[in-house]
Amino acid sequence: MICPRCAHDTVDTVTTSPVPGVWDVLQCVRCLYMWRTTEPDRRTRREAYPVEFRMTPADIETAPEVPVVPPLLVG
Amino acid sequence: MPYDDLRSFLDTLDKESQLLRITEQVLPEPDLAAAANAAGRIGEGAPALYFDNVKGFTDARIAMNVHGSWRNHALALGLPPDTSVREQVEELARRWDAFPVVPERREDAPWRENTQLGPDIDLFKVLPLFRLNDGDGGFYLDKAAVVSRDPRDPDHFGKQNVGTYRIEVIGRDRLAFQPVPMHDVAQHLHAAEESGEDLPIAITLGNDPVITIVAGMPMGYDQSEYEMAGALRGAPAPIATAPLTGFDVPWGSEVVIEGVVESRKRQIEGPFGEFTGHYSGGRRMPTIRVDRVSYRTDPIFESLYLGMPWTEVDYLVGPNTCVPLLKQLRAEFPEVQAVNAMYTHGLAVIVSTKKRYGGFAKAVGMRAMTTPHGLGYVTQVIVVDEDVDPFDLPQVMWAMSAKVNPQDDVIIVPNLSVMALAPAADTSGITSKMIIDATTPVAPDDRGHFDTPVRDLPETPEWTERLRALIAAR
Numbered sequence: 001m002i003c004p005r006c007a008h009d010t011v012d013t014v015t016t017s018p019v020p021g022v023w024d025v026l027q028c029v030r031c032l033y034m035w036r037t038t039e040p041d042r043r044t045r046r047e048a049y050p051v052e053f054r055m056t057p058a059d060i061e062t063a064p065e066v067p068v069v070p071p072l073l074v075g
Numbered sequence: 076m077p078y079d080d081l082r083s084f085l086d087t088l089d090k091e092s093q094l095l096r097i098t099e100q101v102l103p104e105p106d107l108a109a110a111a112n113a114a115g116r117i118g119e120g121a122p123a124l125y126f127d128n129v130k131g132f133t134d135a136r137i138a139m140n141v142h143g144s145w146r147n148h149a150l151a152l153g154l155p156p157d158t159s160v161r162e163q164v165e166e167l168a169r170r171w172d173a174f175p176v177v178p179e180r181r182e183d184a185p186w187r188e189n190t191q192l193g194p195d196i197d198l199f200k201v202l203p204l205f206r207l208n209d210g211d212g213g214f215y216l217d218k219a220a221v222v223s224r225d226p227r228d229p230d231h232f233g234k235q236n237v238g239t240y241r242i243e244v245i246g247r248d249r250l251a252f253q254p255v256p257m258h259d260v261a262q263h264l265h266a267a268e269e270s271g272e273d274l275p276i277a278i279t280l281g282n283d284p285v286i287t288i289v290a291g292m293p294m295g296y297d298q299s300e301y302e303m304a305g306a307l308r309g310a311p312a313p314i315a316t317a318p319l320t321g322f323d324v325p326w327g328s329e330v331v332i333e334g335v336v337e338s339r340k341r342q343i344e345g346p347f348g349e350f351t352g353h354y355s356g357g358r359r360m361p362t363i364r365v366d367r368v369s370y371r372t373d374p375i376f377e378s379l380y381l382g383m384p385w386t387e388v389d390y391l392v393g394p395n396t397c398v399p400l401l402k403q404l405r406a407e408f409p410e411v412q413a414v415n416a417m418y419t420h421g422l423a424v425i426v427s428t429k430k431r432y433g434g435f436a437k438a439v440g441m442r443a444m445t446t447p448h449g450l451g452y453v454t455q456v457i458v459v460d461e462d463v464d465p466f467d468l469p470q471v472m473w474a475m476s477a478k479v480n481p482q483d484d485v486i487i488v489p490n491l492s493v494m495a496l497a498p499a500a501d502t503s504g505i506t507s508k509m510i511i512d513a514t515t516p517v518a519p520d521d522r523g524h525f526d527t528p529v530r531d532l533p534e535t536p537e538w539t540e541r542l543r544a545l546i547a548a549r
């Protein structure tokens with residue numbers, strides 16, 4: 001299993017369905033993308049994940065900071 | 076009678092046939108969001124949706140589209156369901172004048188029934204979380220009332236803020252959230268981060284319908300949303316003390332999440348399908364560590380779908396954006412008759428006004444842009460005469476088509492502020508803004524040929540009522 005959005009290979013199981021065995025909720029540890037295993041392929045499978053929503057490590061590192069962290073007040 | 080919690084309002088919607096219970100089993104995705112998306116496409120009388128049979132969950136209860144039609148919005152205010160949009164806005168403006176109404180503190184909040192603390196916190200065990208749009212980064216809390224205090228003045232009741240901000244669930248006890256710099260919570264966070272301190276926060280879900288309306292209302296920084304809720308309800312708002320933060324939170328909430336915004340930290344968040352009908356990009360945003368969750372037994376999870384307008388959020392923030400703009404404009408320009416700021420949270424606004432003298436309408440347009448809300452929104456203002464109803468778009472288009480001389484009546488001001496989500500801004504947060512003066516010129520602005528307008532016949536108002544009565548009696 002790789003992350004559909006950034007293709008990272010480390011994915012955590014965040015929770016499982018209260019009815020056992022129906023679905024899991026997974027999360028990429030790098031881009032934090034979270035999905036349920038029963039969602040459509042366009043949200044869960046790398047090859048079907050839309051290009052416009054994909055993320056690279058550079059996208060994550062250089063994403064704008066909102067809001068910008070202000071300077072620390074001195075004294 | 077005002078509603079003290081979400082459940083009693085859902086009961087009324089049920090009685091008024093404005094709550095649709097979907098009993099057959101649905102998938103959490105894409106069904107829940109697609110159904111709420113569809114509710115926005117079936118017209119102005121759409122019902123709220125209630126799901127309690129969601130695949131894989133044992134006891135999920137999900138309410139959507141609760142404010143998502145003019146009928147439901149009227150019922151939330153205790154008005155007859157067929158109250159017109161303009162009448163709903165006028166009634167809101169009338170009740171606004173009762174502000175402030177001191178809230179009523181109660182000790183027996185139903186969300187005290189259950190608690191999660193520290194390492195036992197698992198939001199997924201409390202809430203049936205799900206995704207809305209294809210490109211969303213995950214599952215969101217998008218209809219909460221978020222409470223925070225000004226760290227520089229924590230005892231000031233009015234500066235305590237109750238606002239709606241989008242919140243992404245990024246872990247069992249972790250959230251990421253978006254404070255737009257124009258909004259009050261961003262000022263609180265700025266002050267906390269300047270001192271290197273965490274900002275305590277309380278997130279309340281499943282609130283009574285008027286708390287949700289005031290939480291999305293662009294009020295003054297030191298005006299209390301609870302005191303406004305009392306004015307709009309016509310009765311004091313019931314509040315209770317949150318156990319961890321000591322903040323004032325709605326008595327009737329389904330779930331109260333408390334924790335801190337972690338100081339000077341940003342983490343990747345988003346995107347999210349926004350009220351602008353476009354996705355926000357992925358940004359590095361503040362994160363919240365959850366320290367305590369309090370919740371009613373069998374909580375109802377309330378969420379709203381938003382995407383390409385109109386969706387529930389447009390009904391929710393439409394009237395409550397019109398009223399503060401109307402009041403703030405009238406404070407200096409009593410000639411202003413009505414304000415329609417219902418398009419994309421007031422990115423475009425229509426104002427009707429009498430004219431004091433030539434050029435006056437353009438001044439009204441500029442003032443709209445410099446109101447507190449206007450600084451982050453109001454990129455386009457259409458100003459129309461006092462006899463044009465800004466809520467009647469065919470009349471507005473008549474004024475635009477008949478009264479505007481583009482060379483003289485369209486004014487573009489470059490490089491003004493706008494909130495970062497505005498998709499048309501080239502540099503995020505900076506945009507040009509436009510005034511279209513669609514009023515009739517008055518002296519000494521002597522232009523055009525407007526001396527022989529056709530007016531409604533004197534008998535027309537009486538006949539309007541007769542026709543309405545005849546139609547209603549059919």
Ligand SMILES: [Zn+2]
Binds near residue numbers: 004005008032
């Ligand atoms: Zn990823």
